[in-house]
Amino acid sequence: MHHQYTINLIFSLLIFSSFTNSGKAGLLENELDVISYNLTIEPDFYKGSIEGMVIIKFQIDPIVNFITLKAGDLLIDKVTGESVIEFKKTGQTLIIDLSEREKNENEIIINYHGNPKTGLFFHSAPAYVYTVYSTSHWMVCNDLPSDKAILSLNIIAPKGKKCVASGELIEIQEKEEKTLFQWHQNYETPAYTYGFAIGNFNKTEEKSEAVLLEYFSENYSPEELSSIFKDTQNMLSFFEEKSGIEYYQTTYSQILIGDHYQEMSGFSVLKNIYGNMVLKDSTETNLISHELAHQWWGNRITCKRWSHFWLNEAFATYMSAAFNEYRFGKNKYLSDINAYLKVYEDIKKRDNDKPLVFRNWVNPSRDDRNLVYFKGAYVLHLLREEMGSESFWKGIKFYSQKYFGRSVETIDFQKAMEESSGENLQTFFDKWVY
Numbered sequence: 001m002h003h004q005y006t007i008n009l010i011f012s013l014l015i016f017s018s019f020t021n022s023g024k025a026g027l028l029e030n031e032l033d034v035i036s037y038n039l040t041i042e043p044d045f046y047k048g049s050i051e052g053m054v055i056i057k058f059q060i061d062p063i064v065n066f067i068t069l070k071a072g073d074l075l076i077d078k079v080t081g082e083s084v085i086e087f088k089k090t091g092q093t094l095i096i097d098l099s100e101r102e103k104n105e106n107e108i109i110i111n112y113h114g115n116p117k118t119g120l121f122f123h124s125a126p127a128y129v130y131t132v133y134s135t136s137h138w139m140v141c142n143d144l145p146s147d148k149a150i151l152s153l154n155i156i157a158p159k160g161k162k163c164v165a166s167g168e169l170i171e172i173q174e175k176e177e178k179t180l181f182q183w184h185q186n187y188e189t190p191a192y193t194y195g196f197a198i199g200n201f202n203k204t205e206e207k208s209e210a211v212l213l214e215y216f217s218e219n220y221s222p223e224e225l226s227s228i229f230k231d232t233q234n235m236l237s238f239f240e241e242k243s244g245i246e247y248y249q250t251t252y253s254q255i256l257i258g259d260h261y262q263e264m265s266g267f268s269v270l271k272n273i274y275g276n277m278v279l280k281d282s283t284e285t286n287l288i289s290h291e292l293a294h295q296w297w298g299n300r301i302t303c304k305r306w307s308h309f310w311l312n313e314a315f316a317t318y319m320s321a322a323f324n325e326y327r328f329g330k331n332k333y334l335s336d337i338n339a340y341l342k343v344y345e346d347i348k349k350r351d352n353d354k355p356l357v358f359r360n361w362v363n364p365s366r367d368d369r370n371l372v373y374f375k376g377a378y379v380l381h382l383l384r385e386e387m388g389s390e391s392f393w394k395g396i397k398f399y400s401q402k403y404f405g406r407s408v409e410t411i412d413f414q415k416a417m418e419e420s421s422g423e424n425l426q427t428f429f430d431k432w433v434y
């Protein structure tokens with residue numbers, strides 16, 4: 001295939017990342033632990049399709065004779081590697097049989113193509129593409145939130161387009177009518193945080209202290225972008241202060257595009273029309289701060305299982321209200337909290353209240369999602385009332401620093417808040433969380 005040839009050719013130029021130790025926290029014994037993904041991907045804007053090749057380095061006990069990965073509706077062309085015997089796809093799962101071997105470390109190469117119906121959104125006029133959340137629909141991966149890995153993203157785009165992706169931009173190579181963007185993320189995050197966007201974006205940037213802030217859009221002017229995102233540096237400093245952890249990348253990018261809100265590692269996509277809301281009312285920045293807060297709570301301090309998803313979403317939702325308190329005052333904070341409470345009370349009226357720690361998180365309803373976001377944020381507010389502001393924020397910092405780069409369950413959060421404050425919070429957590 002022509003595209004295959006292009007990818008292989010360009011790929012041979014790339015540098016492979018080496019093995020590094022990976023955080024095992026959260027993985028069960030004999031569970032697949034991906035160390036790194038090295039993906040080369042080429043989107044076809046006319047066909048709405050992708051062609052990809054991913055090198056996956058992983059560890060698994062040699063007694064295990066197969067691995068399973070998630071692959072959406074992708075068509076698998078080839079799986080190669082020293083210990084690969086054969087592969088088969090069942091539904092959205094790719095099963096790869098492995099031969100006898102001695103080491104834990106292993107490497108496989110998967111070639112695939114497809115027309116993703118979710119996880120990746122093409123738009124034809126203007127021509128742009130961006131990813132949202134369901135990474136396995138555009139890259140074969142282990143999609144458990146507990147398996148964090150290093151990422152290299154080599155993106156082949158039509159010449160002249162801009163590209164934003166997870167990690168740091170290492171190099172740009174022009175080759176005839178194409179551009180190869182090489183991105184590398186040298187720290188581990190879960191696969192759902194990986195992503196990219198390609199388009200003919202307007203761009204503006206702001207350099208502040210150590211971090212370059214970049215704002216992109218198809219249709220807002222650079223001046224409008226500067227105005228919409230003017231509080232970003234403020235938010236970043238606020239979350240650094242509250243978490244006790246400095247932002248850890250050299251850039252943070254925001255793109256107003258399409259129809260989704262999604263945090264990814266190092267950047268966020270925000271619904272295109274949202275820009276107009278912020279231009280009309282400059283206090284409408286909750287979604288900007290929510291997605292930025294995920295760079296700490298979610299991307300780096302990640303729920304180990306989706307049943308503890310509130311540790312990602314309630315935190316980001318609460319942090320946006322906390323930023324508003326700092327930026328616009330107590331009344332703005334309280335009006336956010338009241339809005340969260342209202343959502344929660346409506347859910348209760350429908351008799352759909354549930355504990356924040358879900359038994360399982362399969363096909364969550366709209367109310368289930370709203371519980372995790374809004375009841376969760378309201379409960380964090382109540383916890384602050386219970387503990388007192390000073391003790392609450394001290395606990396949040398202790399928890400954030402202790403679990404930065406790791407995976408968490410609710411008990412980790414509870415124990416951290418108890419250890420930091422010396423208070424027993426069991427009654428509170430039993431009532432509001434469990």
Ligand SMILES: [Zn+2]
Nearest residue numbers: 290294313316
């Ligand atoms: Zn969120």
